[in-house]
Amino acid sequence: MAIFSKNAELVKDKSPEFKFKLGSKLKDAVTGFEGICVVRNQWLNNCNQYGLQPETLKDDGGVKDKGWFDEPQLRVVEKEVHKEHRSTGGPAISVNPSNRMS
16 A cells, blocks of 8 residues: 655555454444454554444344444454455356356
Protein backbone atom coordinates (compact mmCIF):
# COMPACT_ATOMS: atom_id res chain seq x y z
CA MET A 1 0.00 0.00 0.00
CA ALA A 2 1.31 3.44 -0.82
CA ILE A 3 0.12 6.88 0.18
CA PHE A 4 1.05 10.39 -0.91
CA SER A 5 2.58 12.92 1.48
CA LYS A 6 1.45 16.57 1.53
CA ASN A 7 4.02 17.50 -1.10
CA ALA A 8 2.71 14.69 -3.39
CA GLU A 9 5.73 12.42 -3.11
CA LEU A 10 5.00 8.74 -2.89
CA VAL A 11 5.52 7.27 0.58
CA LYS A 12 5.56 3.47 1.01
CA ASP A 13 3.45 2.27 3.89
CA LYS A 14 3.90 -1.09 5.57
CA SER A 15 1.13 -3.65 5.33
CA PRO A 16 -1.44 -3.54 8.11
CA GLU A 17 -0.82 -5.84 11.04
CA PHE A 18 -3.93 -7.61 12.24
CA LYS A 19 -4.23 -9.22 15.67
CA PHE A 20 -6.77 -11.87 14.59
CA LYS A 21 -6.74 -14.30 11.67
CA LEU A 22 -9.55 -14.71 9.17
CA GLY A 23 -11.62 -17.75 10.04
CA SER A 24 -11.25 -17.30 13.81
CA LYS A 25 -14.33 -17.27 16.03
CA LEU A 26 -14.37 -13.94 17.88
CA LYS A 27 -16.56 -12.31 20.51
CA ASP A 28 -17.26 -8.63 21.12
CA ALA A 29 -16.55 -7.81 24.77
CA VAL A 30 -19.18 -5.04 24.83
CA THR A 31 -22.24 -6.69 23.25
CA GLY A 32 -21.40 -10.39 23.48
CA PHE A 33 -21.88 -10.74 19.69
CA GLU A 34 -20.05 -13.84 18.37
CA GLY A 35 -19.16 -14.83 14.85
CA ILE A 36 -16.53 -16.02 12.42
CA CYS A 37 -14.11 -13.37 11.18
CA VAL A 38 -14.84 -13.20 7.44
CA VAL A 39 -13.40 -9.77 6.61
CA ARG A 40 -11.02 -7.26 8.15
CA ASN A 41 -10.00 -3.74 7.19
CA GLN A 42 -7.78 -0.92 8.33
CA TRP A 43 -8.88 2.70 8.34
CA LEU A 44 -6.65 5.68 7.63
CA ASN A 45 -6.09 6.30 11.37
CA ASN A 46 -4.86 2.66 11.85
CA CYS A 47 -8.10 1.46 13.41
CA ASN A 48 -8.46 -2.21 12.50
CA GLN A 49 -12.03 -3.46 12.17
CA TYR A 50 -13.36 -6.97 11.74
CA GLY A 51 -16.56 -8.24 10.15
CA LEU A 52 -18.04 -11.14 12.09
CA GLN A 53 -20.57 -13.47 10.45
CA PRO A 54 -22.90 -15.22 12.90
CA GLU A 55 -22.94 -19.02 12.62
CA THR A 56 -26.70 -19.31 13.04
CA LEU A 57 -29.53 -18.37 10.65
CA LYS A 58 -32.58 -16.21 11.27
CA ASP A 59 -35.80 -17.97 12.30
CA ASP A 60 -37.03 -17.75 8.69
CA GLY A 61 -33.83 -19.41 7.41
CA GLY A 62 -32.25 -16.20 6.14
CA VAL A 63 -28.65 -15.16 6.76
CA LYS A 64 -28.01 -12.78 9.66
CA ASP A 65 -26.09 -9.58 8.98
CA LYS A 66 -22.41 -9.28 9.82
CA GLY A 67 -21.39 -7.18 12.78
CA TRP A 68 -18.42 -4.77 12.55
CA PHE A 69 -16.16 -4.30 15.58
CA ASP A 70 -12.94 -2.50 16.47
CA GLU A 71 -9.96 -4.73 17.23
CA PRO A 72 -9.44 -3.75 20.90
CA GLN A 73 -12.90 -4.89 21.98
CA LEU A 74 -12.67 -8.39 20.43
CA ARG A 75 -11.64 -11.63 22.14
CA VAL A 76 -10.78 -15.02 20.61
CA VAL A 77 -13.32 -17.76 21.28
CA GLU A 78 -11.65 -20.33 19.02
CA LYS A 79 -8.68 -19.95 16.64
CA GLU A 80 -9.07 -20.75 12.96
CA VAL A 81 -12.45 -22.45 12.97
CA HIS A 82 -12.35 -22.07 9.18
CA LYS A 83 -9.02 -22.05 7.35
CA GLU A 84 -8.31 -19.03 5.17
CA HIS A 85 -8.47 -19.89 1.47
CA ARG A 86 -6.93 -17.70 -1.19
CA SER A 87 -8.20 -18.25 -4.72
CA THR A 88 -5.96 -17.08 -7.51
CA GLY A 89 -8.99 -16.28 -9.65
CA GLY A 90 -9.71 -17.31 -13.18
CA PRO A 91 -12.19 -19.85 -14.47
CA ALA A 92 -12.71 -23.03 -12.54
CA ILE A 93 -11.78 -26.30 -14.21
CA SER A 94 -15.32 -27.57 -13.66
CA VAL A 95 -16.92 -24.69 -15.59
CA ASN A 96 -18.10 -25.60 -19.08
CA PRO A 97 -15.91 -23.68 -21.59
CA SER A 98 -19.05 -22.30 -23.29
CA ASN A 99 -20.02 -20.62 -19.98
CA ARG A 100 -16.67 -18.88 -19.50
CA MET A 101 -16.20 -15.23 -20.25
CA SER A 102 -13.92 -14.51 -23.20
